[in-house]
Amino acid sequence: MSGAPDRPDLIGQRIPRHDARDKVTATIAYAADWAMPGMLHAVVVRSPYPSAQIRRLDAARASAMPGVVAILTAKDVPHNTLATDVPGQTTTVGPLRAHLHVLAEDRVRYQGEPVALVAAETLEQARAAAEAVEVDYEPLPGVFDTATALAPGAPRVHEAGNLLAEWRIARGDVAAALAGAAVVIDGEYETSFVDSGYIEPEAGVAWIDGDGVVTIRLATQVIEHYRDVAEVLGVPQNRVRVIGTYVGGGFGGKEDVTVEVYLGLLAWKTRRPVKMVWTRQESLLSRAKRHPYRLRYRTGASRSGEIVAQQVEIVGDSGAYAYLSALVLLYSTVTAAGPYRVPNVAVHARVAYTNNPPTSAMRGFGAMQVVFGYESQMDRVGAALGLDPVHVREVNALRRGDTLPVGQVIETHVALPVLARRAWDSLGEPTPPRAPHVRVGRGLACNLQPYGRIVWLHDWSSAWVGFEMDGSLVVRCGAPDVGGGQASSLCQIAAGVLGVPLARVSVHISDSALTPLSGTTTASRQLYMSGNATLKAARELREQVLGVAASMLGVAAIELDLVEGEVRARDGRTLALKDVLAGCARASVPRSRLAVYHAPAGEPIGFMKVGGPDMAPHTPQTLAHGPAEPGRGSGKVFPDYTFGAHAAEVEVDTETGVVRILKYVAAHDVGRAINPTSVEGQIQGGVVQGLGYGLLEEVLLDEGVNQTTSFASYLIPAAGDVPDVQPIVCESGEGLGPYGARGIGEPPIGPPAAAIANAIAAATGARLARLPMTGERVLRALGALDGKDG
Amino acid sequence: MIVRFTLNGRPREVETEPHRTLLDVLRDTLGQLEAKEGCAEGACGACTVLLDGRPASSCLTLVPLVEGRRVTTVRGLERDGRLHPLQESFVAHGAVQCGFCTPGVLLTALWYVEKNPGADREQIRQALGGNLCRCTGYTKIVDAIEAWSRRATAEAGP
Ligand code: FES
Numbered sequence: 031m032s033g034a035p036d037r038p039d040l041i042g043q044r045i046p047r048h049d050a051r052d053k054v055t056a057t058i059a060y061a062a063d064w065a066m067p068g069m070l071h072a073v074v075v076r077s078p079y080p081s082a083q084i085r086r087l088d089a090a091r092a093s094a095m096p097g098v099v100a101i102l103t104a105k106d107v108p109h110n111t112l113a114t115d116v117p118g119q120t121t122t123v124g125p126l127r128a129h130l131h132v133l134a135e136d137r138v139r140y141q142g143e144p145v146a147l148v149a150a151e152t153l154e155q156a157r158a159a160a161e162a163v164e165v166d167y168e169p170l171p172g173v174f175d176t177a178t179a180l181a182p183g184a185p186r187v188h189e190a191g192n193l194l195a196e197w198r199i200a201r202g203d204v205a206a207a208l209a210g211a212a213v214v215i216d217g218e219y220e221t222s223f224v225d226s227g228y229i230e231p232e233a234g235v236a237w238i239d240g241d242g243v244v245t246i247r248l249a250t251q252v253i254e255h256y257r258d259v260a261e262v263l264g265v266p267q268n269r270v271r272v273i274g275t276y277v278g279g280g281f282g283g284k285e286d287v288t289v290e291v292y293l294g295l296l297a298w299k300t301r302r303p304v305k306m307v308w309t310r311q312e313s314l315l316s317r318a319k320r321h322p323y324r325l326r327y328r329t330g331a332s333r334s335g336e337i338v339a340q341q342v343e344i345v346g347d348s349g350a351y352a353y354l355s356a357l358v359l360l361y362s363t364v365t366a367a368g369p370y371r372v373p374n375v376a377v378h379a380r381v382a383y384t385n386n387p388p389t390s391a392m393r394g395f396g397a398m399q400v401v402f403g404y405e406s407q408m409d410r411v412g413a414a415l416g417l418d419p420v421h422v423r424e425v426n427a428l429r430r431g432d433t434l435p436v437g438q439v440i441e442t443h444v445a446l447p448v449l450a451r452r453a454w455d456s457l458g459e460p461t462p463p464r465a466p467h468v469r470v471g472r473g474l475a476c477n478l479q480p481y482g483r484i485v486w487l488h489d490w491s492s493a494w495v496g497f498e499m500d501g502s503l504v505v506r507c508g509a510p511d512v513g514g515g516q517a518s519s520l521c522q523i524a525a526g527v528l529g530v531p532l533a534r535v536s537v538h539i540s541d542s543a544l545t546p547l548s549g550t551t552t553a554s555r556q557l558y559m560s561g562n563a564t565l566k567a568a569r570e571l572r573e574q575v576l577g578v579a580a581s582m583l584g585v586a587a588i589e590l591d592l593v594e595g596e597v598r599a600r601d602g603r604t605l606a607l608k609d610v611l612a613g614c615a616r617a618s619v620p621r622s623r624l625a626v627y628h629a630p631a632g633e634p635i636g637f638m639k640v641g642g643p644d645m646a647p648h649t650p651q652t653l654a655h656g657p658a659e660p661g662r663g664s665g666k667v668f669p670d671y672t673f674g675a676h677a678a679e680v681e682v683d684t685e686t687g688v689v690r691i692l693k694y695v696a697a698h699d700v701g702r703a704i705n706p707t708s709v710e711g712q713i714q715g716g717v718v719q720g721l722g723y724g725l726l727e728e729v730l731l732d733e734g735v736n737q738t739t740s741f742a743s744y745l746i747p748a749a750g751d752v753p754d755v756q757p758i759v760c761e762s763g764e765g766l767g768p769y770g771a772r773g774i775g776e777p778p779i780g781p782p783a784a785a786i787a788n789a790i791a792a793a794t795g796a797r798l799a800r801l802p803m804t805g806e807r808v809l810r811a812l813g814a815l816d817g818k819d820g
Numbered sequence: 821m822i823v824r825f826t827l828n829g830r831p832r833e834v835e836t837e838p839h840r841t842l843l844d845v846l847r848d849t850l851g852q853l854e855a856k857e858g859c860a861e862g863a864c865g866a867c868t869v870l871l872d873g874r875p876a877s878s879c880l881t882l883v884p885l886v887e888g889r890r891v892t893t894v895r896g897l898e899r900d901g902r903l904h905p906l907q908e909s910f911v912a913h914g915a916v917q918c919g920f921c922t923p924g925v926l927l928t929a930l931w932y933v934e935k936n937p938g939a940d941r942e943q944i945r946q947a948l949g950g951n952l953c954r955c956t957g958y959t960k961i962v963d964a965i966e967a968w969s970r971r972a973t974a975e976a977g978p
C-alpha cells in the first residue's frame with residue numbers, strides 16, 4: 031500500500047541553509063556563548079616539558095587561593111584511563127585499542143599534556159591558581175623525529191616500544207616489474223605537522239541536571255563521547271548526556287575528546303556548573319595535529335605510461351599517544367598507489383611514537399598525505415615519457431570492477447578521466463608572466479578518498495521524522511553540525527519526500543539523550559549515513575500517512591501524492607494534511623517514524639592487532655598479499671570512494687621564491703549534489719585548507735617544544751593568499767548516499783599540495799618535495815637547479 | 821571606572837576595570853555574544869566590531885578607549901527586524917558555513933565596500949586580510965560581498 035514514488039523536487043536545489051539566517055545575525059549560541067547560574071570556570075594545568083618525570087605535585091598552596099573550588103590531579107580521577115580509538119556509533123570496535131591517562135600520573139610525554147584541573151569562581155582566579163600548582167618535573171631524554179624513534183636503543187616513549195603500528199600490502203612482483211619498466215622514478219617526500227585551525231576554540235559547559243544526569247554542552251564532532259565520560263567517572267553510560275552545539279569548525283580536531291571529560295569530572299566533583307574554554311594558544315599547543323609523513327616512492331612505468339609497479343614506504347609521526355594513528359595509517363596504506371590500476375604494489379607503512387604533540391584525525395585522514403607522494407610521482411612519470419599530464423592519468427585511471435591493491439573491488443563508476451580533462455581544460459588560456467623573473471606553470475593532481483567508516487566497524491545511523499498536528503515537520507537526528515550543512519541537508523531530504531515547505535521543518539540534532547544516535551560527523555559520512563537514515567524514515571512516514579489518506583478517500587495509495595502540505599489524488603481531490611494527520615490519530619497510525627540505516631559491513635582483513643601503551647607489543651600486519659587478480663574481492667575496507675581532479679596555474683617569483691596561485695579548478699564526482707551550493711562550499715573550503723597545507727602551514731617544533739602557538743606564527747590562508755576556487759561538480763548518481771550522493775567533506779583537501787608542486791615543476795623545472803613549499807624552500811630548489819648550493 | 825559609549829545606536833554605561841577589553845565587556849558584562857573570541861591576540865578577526873564606523877579587534881581594544889564612541893556589532897545591522905542586504909547576500913550565496921567568522925567578516929566588508937563602492941574581487945580579498953575563515957575558502961564570501969556591492973552601486977545610480 032505505498033504511495034506514488036516521492037518526487038525529490040528539492041534535491042539539487044540551491045537552498046539557503048536553515049541556519050544561515052541565525053548565523054548572519056549571530057543568534058546561534060556556540061559552546062563558549064553558554065552560561066549557567068553559579069557557574070565555575072576551569073582551566074587545565076599542562077606540562078611545559080615534552081618528556082619528563084613528575085617527581086612531586088603539590089596543589090596545597092593553589093587550593094587555598096581565593097575563589098578556588100577544586101583542583102583535581104590523576105589520583106582524583108575515578109578511572110584515569112581514556113580509550114581514544116574508534117569513537118562514535120559502532121557496534122564493533124575491533125581489536126584496535128589505544129588509551130591514555132586523563133591526567134598524567136608520573137610521566138609526561140609531550141608539551142601541553144594535562145596534569146591537573148582547576149575550577150574557581152572566576153576565570154582569573156582559576157588561571158592564578160593554575161600558575162600556583164607546584165609540579166616538580168625531572169626532564170627526561172625524548173625522541174623528536176621518527177628516524178630516531180625507530181632506531182635501536184632510542185629512548186622509549188612507551189614501555190612497549192616506539193613502533194605503534196605497521197601495515198603492509200604486497201601484490202604481484204614489484205621487483206620484477208621495476209626491473210622490466212621503461213622508466214623508474216624514485217622520489218622522497220616530506221609533509222609537515224599541521225593544525226585543524228578552526229576559528230572556534232574548544233569549549234563547553236557541564237552541569238548536573240535536575241535528574242542527576244551529568245550534562246555536557248560542548249562543541250564536538252562526536253556526541254557519543256558521553257560513554258567515555260561515563261567510563262572515567264565510573265557511572266552507567268545512561269547517566270551522562272552530551273549536547274552538541276553548532277560547531278565553529280571541526281575538521282577532525284573535535285573528533286577526539288577535548289573538554290568533555292574534564293568538564294564532566296569537575297561538575298561531578300563540585301556539583302556545580304563548570305565552563306571551560308581553551309585559549310587559541312592552548313589549542314595550538316595541545317590539540318592533536320595532522321601526522322607528518324616521510325614518503326618514499328619507487329614507481330615503474332611502461333613506455334606508453336602505464337604504471338607497472340609502485341613501491342611505497344611510509345613513516346608517520348604519532349606524537350606521544352596513539353589516538354587514531356593506526357587507522358590514519360591504514361587509510362594511507364590502502365590509498366598509497368592512488369586512484370590508479372597498478373598490478374604490482376608493495377606498501378610498507380609504519381607510525382611511531384615521539385615526544386611531539388599527538389597526531390590524530392584531520393580532514394583527509396591519512397588518505398591525504400600520500401596524494402603529495404603519488405601525484406608528484408605521476409607527474410614525473412609523465413614528464414619522463416613526454417606525456418601530457420591528463421593523458422598519463424587517463425591511461426592509468428581505475429575503472430569500475432578494478433581491484434585496489436588491498437583487494438577491494440571498485441563497485442561504482444570512476445569518473446576520473448572526465449574530471450581530469452575538465453579540470454585541466456577549465457584553466458583556459460595560459461596567463462602570460464607579468465615580469466621576466468616570474469614563471470608561470472600548470473599542474474594537475476587526482477585523488478581518491480574513502481567516505482563512510484571502515485566496513486568492519488559496522489557503522490549505522492538513525493533518524494526520526496514526525497509531523498506535528500499542524501502539519502509542520504520535525505527531524506531528530508544525533509548528527510553534529512560542524513558547518514558543512516549537515517543538519518540542513520537532512521531538512522532538505524525530509525521536506526522533499528514529505529512535500530512540506532522548508533520553512534515548516536525544524537531539525538533537532540546532536541543530543542545524546544534526546545536525538546536518535548547517528549554517529550560521528552567525520553569520515554565524510556554524515557550525509558551518506560544520516561541522509562540515508564532520514565530518507566528511510568521520511569519514506570516510511572510518507573507511506574504511513576498516505577495509507578490513511580487512501581482509506582479516507584477510498585482510493586489506492588498509489589493514486590496519491592503528498593505535495594505542498596496537502597494530499598492530492600489523481601482524480602483531482604485533495605485532503606489537507608492536517609485532516610489526514612487527524613485521521614492518523616483516529617486510525618491509531620503514528621505520525622512519526624524512526625529509521626536506522628546500516629552501512630554495508632564486512633570482516634576485518636588480515637589479523638589486526640596494534641600495540642601501544644598498556645598493550646601487548648606491536649605485531650606487523652599484512653593487509654593483502656599475493657597476485658592482484660581482478661575480482662579478488664576479499665579486501666573490502668571502505669564502503670566506497672570519492673574521486674577528484676584538481677588543476678592549478680601558479681606563478682613563481684624566481685627572485686623571492688614566492689608562489690602565487692593564479693587559477694584553481696577542482697572537479698569531483700559527488701554522485702548527486704543534494705545542495706550544490708553546499709557541495710561547492712565543501713570543495714572550495716577543502717581546497718583552501720589544502721593550499722594552506724601546500725604553501726603556508728607548519729607547526730614548528732624545537733625538540734618537542736611548539737614554536738607556533740598563535741595565529742601570528744601558525745599561518746592559515748587569509749582571503750588575499752588564495753584565488754577564487756572554481757568547483758566542477760560532476761554527478762554520476764553512483765554514490766551510496768541518498769539519491770546516489772557521495773561524501774564530499776574530505777576529498778577536496780587531498781590534491782592541492784601536489785597540484786601546486788606539479789605546477790611549480792612545470793613553471794621552473796624545480797621539484798619541491800617538502801611541505802610547505804615556502805619561498806625559502808622554492809629558492810633553495812631553484813638554486814639547486816642552477817648548481818648553486820642553496 | 822565608568823565607561824560610556826553608544827552600542828548599536830543605544831547609549832550604554834558600564835562599570836569596569838580599566839584593563840578589561842571591549843570584547844570581554846561586550847560578552848561578559850553586556851551579554852552581547854555576537855562578538856566571538858577566536859584568538860584574543862588580534863590575529864583572527866572573529867571579535868571585529870566597528871568603532872566609529874571602522875573595524876577594530878575588540879579583543880585588543882581596552883574598554884576605556886571606547887569612551888564616548890560608537891560601537892557597532894553585527895546585531896546593529898538589522899533594520900526593523902529585516903536583514904541588512906549584505907546579510908541577505910551572505911545567506912543567498914552560501915557564504916556562511918560554521919558561521920563563527922561571519923559577524924566579523926560582515927562588519928569588515930560593510931565598512932570596506934561603503935568606503936570603496938566599486939571594489940573588485942582582489943581588493944575585497946585584501947580588505948578581508950584580518951578576518952580568517954577556515955571553512956569557506958573565501959570564494960563565496962567574496963561572491964556575496966561583490967554581488968551586494970554591485971547592487972548597492974547600481975541602486976545609488978549615476
Ligand atoms: S579574537 Fe580578536 S582578533 Fe581573534
Ligand code: FES
Pocket residue numbers: 229278279513915916917918919920921922952953954955956
Ligand atoms: S564559516 Fe567557519 S570560519 Fe568562516
